[in-house]
Amino acid sequence: MLALRSLFYLLLTLPIKLLVRCKIVPDDFISSGSVKTDKPIFYVVRHQSASDLLSLQKACKKLGLPDPLEHVEIKGKTFNRTLCIDKPTPLFKWRKAGKTNAIEQGLSLLEQHRDDLSQEAQLIPVNLTWGRAPTVEKNNANVGTILADQESPTWLRKFFIVLFLGRHTLVRFSNPVSLRYMADKHGSDEDTAHKLLRVARFHFHRQTIAATGPRLMDREQMFTALFANPSIKRVIADEAKAKNLPVEKVKKQAKDMMYEIAGDYRESMIRVGERVLGWLFNRLYNNIEVKNTSALRQAAEDGHEIIYVPCHRSHMDYLLLTYVIYHQGLVTPRIAAGINLNFWPAGPIFRKAGAFFIRRSFGGNRLYSAIFREYLGLLFDRGYSVKYYTEGGRSRTGRLLAPKTGMLAMTIQSLLRGIDRPLTLVPVYIGYEHVMEVATYHKELSGSKKKNESILGVLGAIKKLRNYGKGFVNFGEPIHLNQYLNDQVPQWKEDIDPVDPQKPSWLTPTVNGLGDVVMTKINKSAALNAVSLAGLILHATDNQALAQGELEAQMDFFLETARLAPYSDAITIPEESGKALVEHLISLNKVTVDKDSLGAYISLKEGASLEMRYYRNNILHTFLLPSLVCRILANNHKMARDEIIEQAQLIWPLLKAEFFLWQDQETLAKQVDRVLSALELQQVAKSTKAGFWSLTDDVHMKAYATLMSDVIDETIQRLVIVSQLTARLAPISKKSLEQSMVSIAQRLSVLNNINAPEFIEPKAQSALINAMKDNGYIKVSDNNELIAQPSLEDIKKVVSNLVSIDVLQSITR
Secondary structure, rough: HHHHHHHHHHHHHHHHHHHHEEEEEOOOOOOOOOOOOOOOOEEEEEOOHHHHHHHHHHHHHHHHHOOOEEEEEEEEEEOOOOEEEEOOOOOOOOOOOOOOOHHHHHHHHHHHHOOOOOOOOOEEEEEEEEEOOOOOEOOOOOOOOOOOOOOOOOHHHHHHHHHHHHHEEEEEEEOEEHHHHHHHHHOOOOHHHHHHHHHHHHHOOOOOOOOOOOOOOOOHHHHHHHHHHHHHHHHHHHHHHHHHHHHHHHHHHHHHHHHHHHOOOOHHHHHHOOOOOHHHHHHHOOEEEEEEOOEEEEEHHOOOOEEEEEEEEEEOHHHHHHHHHHHHOOOOEEEEEEEHOOOOOOHHHHHOOOOOEOOOOOOHHHHHHHHHHHHHHHHHHHHEEEEEOOOOOOOOOOOOOOOOHHHHHHHHHHHHOOOOOEEEEEEEEEEEEEOOOOOHHHHOOOOOOOOOHHHHHHHHHOOOOOOOOHHHHHHOOEEEEEHHHHOOOOOOHHHHHOOOOOOOOOHHHHHHHHHHHHHHHHHOOEEEOHHHHHHHOOOOOOOHHHHHHHHHHHHHHHHHHHOOOOOOOOOOOOOHHHHHHHHEEEEEOEEEEEEOEEEEEEEOOOHHHHHHHHHHHHHHHHHHHHHHHHHHOOOOEEEEEEHHHHHHHHHHHHHHHHHHHOOHHHHHHHHHHHHHHHHHOOOEEOOOOOOOEEOOOEEEEEEEEHHHHHHHHHHHHHHHHHHHHHHOOOEHHHHHHHHHHHHHHHHHHHOOOOHHHHHHHHHHHHHHHHHHHHHEEEEEEEOEEEOOOOHHHHHHHHOOOOOOOEEEEEEHH
């Protein structure tokens, strides 16, 4: 019997090799350290299927794991390495499916661990998903297909599954279960063995749903459900009455809006898109680095409704993030896209890939607002993952925009309709070494009119495709929305009303706070790279130029500082040296390289300067604190540690809202200590036994701190402007103060060669004034004028000491 079985597997090996291509998730399973390769390893899979086991064999070979078809000998007893939970469904219904020996083998393994305390075998659950097609729902009944419905397939159906879906096989490895722990904590009887396999079966079901998505409704089913929604019924009736129109005419208007909004998801489009994007990204990017995925996958497998909230740098975001999510073994989300992208042929393609479209403004249209809100709620209710951009549009400066909270508000309102599954927001940082729209952004910031998207624009962009370096996708810490509301508004469940939910008084402030939390967590997950670091360093120099060797050394200094005193635990830092990063930077043609008798030097020409500022702004927030500490040390001969912390804590709250910084005062103090230690380890700063800090006397090492201190220069200048003007001109209206700030910022930008739209932007000045008010330095009088408070002198004195004399004179004059 064993010989026949071995022959059968041998004959199947070649077809499986030709027909099956396994995508392994996670691809860093071994390097994560969760598997103890020196201990016995067993696998548990869902089906006792030759194609499953041979595919698992391929995946294990690729990872360097033991062969699942081998036997394992423990204390003279032989075990199959793989436990199979279910046998295939018989081809003929009158035959009953037999049972596997998984229970007996599981029980025997547990007994081995009971009798021998030195045993510590590991059981690795492995879920194999053939294809990613969801089950289709039709007329309120589940309709399985020969390919999509994979619950214990017959051998004939499995033949077609392998034939047509073999190249879309997902092999999902989960963290190993310690049989030592199971035997010690839960016993070694048959009940424990049953429980172990029952949990594994449910675990596999959750993973399959996370990969394929819930049952799929087509558009017409969605429209029927929307028309049955009490809120939409009421709005239609109100519109008909208010405008004296027949109800049927208003219904037609409503259906037209539904067609405009709704996606038309097709799994086949996702498969085609994956191939096209795989080809495209291999041409465009040297690599796409994806980090911090484990918490995301865990939330999806726990049955959470996943809502992706990424930053928005480029139109490429739509494609890149969806592609990455697919390759993480998760179902691709329904994407909220601007109506400007609904042009032929992109619109129909995006719609079939899951996009739904939203107008830039609802314009007070109650009918459209109700339909969109209820459509979004329906997506949540059905369990479809969703992606939307809280910034509302692409950032033109490279810094995060203030959140537009409409979609977040509708998300919370969907909870007030009584959705019974937890909602989880997943912030996502997306970064690039090249954004193809950067040149267009600078034209728009200079006053050029924004061009509408069109097929001609797409073709023009395709024509210009070249090496874009690397792309970066970092998933931030998930925000479990139900728990967030429990913390912020303990009584929120009292406002749940499935039929007619009202807008509670707590909604707006809670949503505003949530928007800031989302943006803060995006910034916590930043990715440093060669281009952004070079932009940061070169813009901190007087002439935006450095000798190549000096740029490499500065890169090493910035990288080592980031490693020793990271902005957050979620930030990712390149492992390469400064020399390797500069070589990569030059290969991307981002900088100008010239040579003279002393060697090569690197500079930014005017166009490159504007572009590199964009990438600099992507990561500016991550070096604000090291730069501030260096600036304090550079402008003070000696300072006690507590004084450095006190000054940092005084300035930091004014920067938090603008840069979406996460540290509170206590955390900030700890991070200042880490920065000081990092500077001391690199021999850039020194401390006395009495606890006084200063920069080193070594001119060469001091140059590192001097350059890093200039990273925050423009930000400090703006703080000096607002504090000096307010102290001199108050009482003054906010509008007048903004205008004065803009005028001085424009003057300084000319005198100091600061070519930065965000430096003179009125919105930036307004945000800084608001921060001054929020922190008690300014008060609004009964006449709606700004009045300086006594504490203003403290902040004015500190920040004025941190700018050069000539800049301070330019401001005070």
